[in-house]
Amino acid sequence: VRTALVTGSSRGLGRTVAEQLLNRGYSVVGCSRTEVEFSHQSYRHYVADVTDEIAVRRMFHEMAVEKIYIDVLINNAGMSASSLALWTSPQTFADVINVNLVGAFIVTREAIRVMKARGFGRIINFSSINVPLSSVGGAPYNASKAGLENLSATLARECGADDITVNCVGLAVVADTGMADHLAASAINEKQMALMKPASVDIEQVMHVIEFFAAPEARNITAQTTYFGGLR
Numbered sequence: 001v002r003t004a005l006v007t008g009s010s011r012g013l014g015r016t017v018a019e020q021l022l023n024r025g026y027s028v029v030g031c032s033r034t035e036v037e038f039s040h041q042s043y044r045h046y047v048a049d050v051t052d053e054i055a056v057r058r059m060f061h062e063m064a065v066e067k068i069y070i071d072v073l074i075n076n077a078g079m080s081a082s083s084l085a086l087w088t089s090p091q092t093f094a095d096v097i098n099v100n101l102v103g104a105f106i107v108t109r110e111a112i113r114v115m116k117a118r119g120f121g122r123i124i125n126f127s128s129i130n131v132p133l134s135s136v137g138g139a140p141y142n143a144s145k146a147g148l149e150n151l152s153a154t155l156a157r158e159c160g161a162d163d164i165t166v167n168c169v170g171l172a173v174v175a176d177t178g179m180a181d182h183l184a185a186s187a188i189n190e191k192q193m194a195l196m197k198p199a200s201v202d203i204e205q206v207m208h209v210i211e212f213f214a215a216p217e218a219r220n221i222t223a224q225t226t227y228f229g230g231l232r
């Protein structure tokens with residue numbers, strides 16, 4: 001049985017991905033700042049803020065004590081802030097970078113230690129079509145995800161000698177999940193019209209990309225970002 005850690009699994013896309021992985025026979029570990037309302041015999045939840053290095057290290061320590069070793073890490077935990085750059089405070093900018101980029105770094109660093117010791121790992125980071133679109137009103141979010149893509153490539157190279165890969169999923173609007181629920185219909189429409197495939201994606205399509213990157217056979221597929229809708 002393969003084990004996956006999904007960060008930000010309390011709600012939204014992270015929760016749906018965790019449930020989908022359970023349905024596919026994975027053992028799943030999740031974390032978020034709050035408790036979760038669901039339970040499953042193959043699901044273990046940790047309350048941990050990804051930006052808190054001590055909390056993240058504690059989570060990995062507890063996993064080791066319980067002999068939970070992750071094969072797949074999905075860095076999903078994230079936040080967005082929607083305002084024009086001119087009206088965005090440095091604090092808001094820093095908060096978004098801290099969760100989306102520094103948080104992913106903290107979790108990934110601990111995961112790579114475990115994966116190197118075991119000789120296998122698949123790391124999948126959730127980026128966004130906002131990066132190639134440079135979407136208006138997303139300065140900190142877009143910068144955080146661009147940074148995440150570059151961090152992925154550096155980590156991919158640093159793990160080049162191991163059977164560890166680091167890739168990104170460049171998500172378009174995922175129907176009926178999380179952040180997308182808070183976007184105005186006009187904003188969703190504007191994003192989608194910029195795509196070669198002007199449509200939102202569903203969870204089956206997201207899982208298809210995750211399973212592709214997570215496969216043992218994908219050992220030489222690394223430092224890639226797959227954008228939904230045909231961007232590059």
Ligand SMILES: NC(=O)c1ccc[n+]([C@@H]2O[C@H](COP(=O)([O-])OP(=O)(O)OC[C@H]3O[C@@H](n4cnc5c(N)ncnc54)[C@H](OP(=O)(O)O)[C@@H]3O)[C@@H](O)[C@H]2O)c1
Nearest residue numbers: 008010011012013032033034049050078171174178179180
């Ligand atoms: N939904 C979409 O259409 C879409 C599109 C493009 C990209 N994405 C990406 O997909 C990911 C999930 O998005 P979403 O729409 O599901 O967002 P969401 O509904 O806001 O959920 C975010 C999740 O992350 C957790 N989280 C936030 N800050 C955290 C922290 N500091 N430490 C630990 N967990 C934290 C939240 O749990 P707590 O509040 O309990 O901590 C929650 O479970 C994000 O990386 C986002 O950029 C989503």
